[in-house]
Amino acid sequence: GESVGLHLPTLSVQEGDNSIINCAYSNSASDYFIWYKQESGKGPQFIIDIRSNMDKRQGQRVTVLLNKTVKHLSLQIAATQPGDSAVYFCAENANAGGTSYGKLTFGQGTILTVHP
Amino acid sequence: NAGVTQTPKFQVLKTGQSMTLQCAQDMNHNSMYWYRQDPGMGLRLIYYSASEGTTDKGEVPNGYNVSRLNKREFSLRLESAAPSQTSVYFCASSGFEGVGTDTQYFGPGTRLTVL
Numbered sequence: 001g002e003s004v005g006l007h008l009p010t011l012s013v014q015e016g017d018n019s020i021i022n023c024a025y026s027n028s029a030s031d032y033f034i035w036y037k038q039e040s041g042k043g044p045q046f047i048i049d050i051r052s053n054m055d056k057r058q059g060q061r062v063t064v065l066l067n068k069t070v071k072h073l074s075l076q077i078a079a080t081q082p083g084d085s086a087v088y089f090c091a092e093n094a095n096a097g098g099t100s101y102g103k104l105t106f107g108q109g110t111i112l113t114v115h116p
Numbered sequence: 117n118a119g120v121t122q123t124p125k126f127q128v129l130k131t132g133q134s135m136t137l138q139c140a141q142d143m144n145h146n147s148m149y150w151y152r153q154d155p156g157m158g159l160r161l162i163y164y165s166a167s168e169g170t171t172d173k174g175e176v177p178n179g180y181n182v183s184r185l186n187k188r189e190f191s192l193r194l195e196s197a198a199p200s201q202t203s204v205y206f207c208a209s210s211g212f213e214g215v216g217t218d219t220q221y222f223g224p225g226t227r228l229t230v231l
Binding site for chain 2: 034036049107
């Protein structure tokens with residue numbers, strides 16, 4: 001299992017800067033990865049996903065990079081806005097191939113604060 | 117489409133009391149999940165239901181029971197609440213959306229305090 005605690009990693013950026021949030025995963029069998037955004041008092045919201053047969057995927061203002069060699073995932077947010085302030089979680093799934101369900105394992109989360 | 121809905125939004129219980137958290141989804145998803153989130157932590161899976169009629173334990177099932185009432189509804193029951201079960205509970209659902217996605221969609225959460 002992963003270590004847990006009350007002190008989440010934090011990232012503070014200025015509005016308009018690019019943000020990079022990192023995540024290390026532990027299960028080499030994981031084949032599907034998701035980034036979620038969670039605003040205060042709300043449930044996690046899907047941002048972007050990537051399968052293990054890809055190393056990069058782009059969405060609107062967001063890019064996810066996957067490095068399977070070192071089991072590392074990153075989320076890049078371009079032109080970060082105050083509305084991007086939230087906790088960002090990565091999640092991995094080792095049972096996604098061809099099935100309609102998967103047990104996600106969530107990372108601890110990173111707090112992103114965007115200053116105007 | 118309401119997505120995933122949860123009731124109640126807030127609840128305070130005394131130790132030993134029981135209650136059921138309700139969850140419903142209107143996306144015709146096959147799979148549903150219950151998670152708990154403690155301060156400063158990610159989500160931990162309590163129970164999940166891969167399809168109607170099936171349920172399985174997740175990472176932290178002790179002290180909980182679930183019922184997949186039908187395809188839409190998945191409830192979580194605390195038979196004898198303990199202070200350690202103070203947490204925010206999230207329900208989620210997922211289903212085939214085409215080739216290769218298992219995205220889970222989350223409800224707004226239930227904030228439970230056990231005194």
